[in-house]
Amino acid sequence: MSEAQRHPFLQGLSKHRGTPPTVIVIFGASGDLTARKLIPAIYNLGYDNLLPSDFYLVGYGRKEIPDAEFREVATSAIKEFSRRELNNDVWQQVVERTSYVAGGYDDPEAFKRLAAHIAGLEKKLGRELQTLFYISTPPSVFAPILLNLGSSGLASKYLGQPNHSKVIIEKPFGKDLASALKLNTTIRQVFEEHQVYRIDHYLGKETVQDLLVQRFANSIFEPLWNRRYIESVQITVAEEVGVGTRGGYYEQSGALRDMIQNHTMQLVALTAMEPPVSLSAEDVRDEKVKLLKAIQPLNLGPSGDVARAQYADGMMGGKQAPGYLSEEGINPQSATETYAAIRLSINNWRWQGVPFYLRSGKRMARRVTEIAVQFKRPPGTLFAESERFNLAPNTLSFQIQPDEGLSLILNGKVPGLETRTQPVKMNFRYSATFGSNTPEAYERLVLDAMIGDGTLFIRGDEAETSWKLYTPVLEAWAAAGREGMDSYAAGSWGPANADALLAANNHVWRQP
Numbered sequence: 001m002s003e004a005q006r007h008p009f010l011q012g013l014s015k016h017r018g019t020p021p022t023v024i025v026i027f028g029a030s031g032d033l034t035a036r037k038l039i040p041a042i043y044n045l046g047y048d049n050l051l052p053s054d055f056y057l058v059g060y061g062r063k064e065i066p067d068a069e070f071r072e073v074a075t076s077a078i079k080e081f082s083r084r085e086l087n088n089d090v091w092q093q094v095v096e097r098t099s100y101v102a103g104g105y106d107d108p109e110a111f112k113r114l115a116a117h118i119a120g121l122e123k124k125l126g127r128e129l130q131t132l133f134y135i136s137t138p139p140s141v142f143a144p145i146l147l148n149l150g151s152s153g154l155a156s157k158y159l160g161q162p163n164h165s166k167v168i169i170e171k172p173f174g175k176d177l178a179s180a181l182k183l184n185t186t187i188r189q190v191f192e193e194h195q196v197y198r199i200d201h202y203l204g205k206e207t208v209q210d211l212l213v214q215r216f217a218n219s220i221f222e223p224l225w226n227r228r229y230i231e232s233v234q235i236t237v238a239e240e241v242g243v244g245t246r247g248g249y250y251e252q253s254g255a256l257r258d259m260i261q262n263h264t265m266q267l268v269a270l271t272a273m274e275p276p277v278s279l280s281a282e283d284v285r286d287e288k289v290k291l292l293k294a295i296q297p298l299n300l301g302p303s304g305d306v307a308r309a310q311y312a313d314g315m316m317g318g319k320q321a322p323g324y325l326s327e328e329g330i331n332p333q334s335a336t337e338t339y340a341a342i343r344l345s346i347n348n349w350r351w352q353g354v355p356f357y358l359r360s361g362k363r364m365a366r367r368v369t370e371i372a373v374q375f376k377r378p379p380g381t382l383f384a385e386s387e388r389f390n391l392a393p394n395t396l397s398f399q400i401q402p403d404e405g406l407s408l409i410l411n412g413k414v415p416g417l418e419t420r421t422q423p424v425k426m427n428f429r430y431s432a433t434f435g436s437n438t439p440e441a442y443e444r445l446v447l448d449a450m451i452g453d454g455t456l457f458i459r460g461d462e463a464e465t466s467w468k469l470y471t472p473v474l475e476a477w478a479a480a481g482r483e484g485m486d487s488y489a490a491g492s493w494g495p496a497n498a499d500a501l502l503a504a505n506n507h508v509w510r511q512p
């Protein structure tokens with residue numbers, strides 16, 4: 001049997017027969033994200049037989065590129081970036097239906113051409129196509145693209161039917177509250193909220209989705225998941241990479257905008273929200289927004305809730321690594337933080353008095369994202385910390401990446417004739433139980449948008465609520481310039497000013 005006969009996608013059968021025939025239009029088709037993430041995600045969905053049987057891909061960009069060249073670029077992207085090797089038989093089915101439209105993002109005529117192109121595909125197929133627009137451009141052209149999708153009629157195509165147009169919007173979703181509000185206003189002029197899929201790729205990660213399963217499919221956690229038993233929660237999103245070639249972007253962004261306001265806050269929301277009434281997109285997102293709204297405004301004064309720093313020269317993997325201010329494209333007087341730490345207070349029934357500590361930085365000792373829930377110590381009447389009793393607080397940590405899994409620190413008796421104790425660790429590792437070929441975040445997200453499931457996307461009010469919390473911090477930091485900016489050696493676990501956030505409560509950062 002040939003590969004073509006063996007592979008169900010090639011026989012036109014999709015596991016998702018519910019997905020209507022679809023055309024994905026990528027704005028920013030020659031960009032980095034398209035090559036690194038989007039094309040490989042589409043290919044792997046095809047490989048797993050999850051694309052609708054009638055599927056088209058259209059690249060859109062300013063550059064004039066012939067169809068054949070775009071197809072070649074897409075094929076090279078798979079060879080370079082896909083988690084699975086290129087299978088020509090599978091990819092051929094997509095490539096044959098891949099085309100490219102050149103045009104400006106603010107050019108209404110070009111959008112009419114795009115509309116005619118899609119109508120042409122429908123005519124050839126003899127069926128209607130759901131159109132999924134993927135806006136993967138710099139944010140400066142989000143608004144013109146959205147407005148042109150409106151005026152060309154593409155945004156409202158088949159509205160009222162399940163195959164209505166949908167739009168995925170890449171990050172960054174605004175740079176502060178005012179810009180996020182403005183972007184939401186533009187979106188709402190053109191699309192209804194249910195058509196809109198705002199990306200936060202952390203929600204596509206398996207381990208992030210697993211948070212909901214662990215919390216609500218197990219009965220042992222819920223009784224303990226509150227202020228009576230939990231001492232604090234620490235969320236670490238540490239990266240080894242520096243800014244690399246993205247200096248231009250990063251100078252305008254910084255750790256707070258790039259990682260804390262979006263990815264890290266999603267981890268907070270999923271860890272701390274109340275159980276939703278159902279797993280529907282609206283019920284889950286209602287609970288997330290409710291939680292975000294319960295977070296108290298941050299104290300920006302001395303000994304307040306925020307800390308920031310830049311990496312200085314240091315050692316990474318045995319090699320000298322330059323500090324942020326000497327990186328390519330960085331202003332030597334830059335006041336952009338590469339590390340931010342925050343102490344959150346959630347003022348609701350469940351969490352009052354339990355600090356949530358967040359930190360994220362580039363050029364840190366190790367790439368690791370984890371959520372560590374630290375429980376209160378038992379009364380020390382029987383086992384109090386001493387030379388014989390080495391004790392640690394019970395800590396449940398969700399290892400989001402890498403080495404995905406879950407671990408629990410318990411205290412146990414050291415075997416022997418006298419009673420001595422020592423902390424021990426129980427470990428669950430995804431790779432050991434399920435193997436290591438897990439789908440990439442973008443595969444899940446593209447698939448969900450095609451199906452019309454918004455659970456793993458950010459709702460408009462969710463983005464606004466998070467910006468509302470952080471905009472005063474951004475403003476205060478912009479006004480202070482470099483004053484209050486700490487530094488940390490590249491390859492370390494971060495600056496001293498972040499330790500001070502925890503010291504007030506006698507807490508210390510965990511070594512993940």
Ligand code: BG6
Pocket residue numbers: 171239258
């Ligand atoms: C992106 C940020 O959103 O997330 C990058 O812009 C960062 O600066 C990246 O490196 C981290 O994503 P991941 O999936 O590698 O943790």
